Amino acid sequence: MNKKLIIDPCAHCGKSTAFGYGKFVNRIGYDDGWACAECSGYECNSCGKDIYLDEEVRDKDLLDYHPECLSQELWHEDYLEEETV
Secondary structure: OOOOOOOEEEOOOOOOOOOOOOOOOOEEOOOOOOOOOHHOOOOOOOOOOOOOOOOEEEEEOOOOOOOOOOHHHHHHHHHHHHOOO
């Protein structure tokens, strides 16, 4: 049996975050190891799908959404309030 050596595995999915495996640049320190960016995002409060790291939009209640899941009216209201404060 030929098992593939996994170096610096993601704490969530177990895939390698080592240089040359495609996840090195976006990996994040997690506990005593690493986490890949795909596993380090949030779950959308509207559709339930994962949101890629740093692509979430939060409403005034700090709930996380995909930009396309948050209604345009609510998005516009929330960010106008934040900018004018």
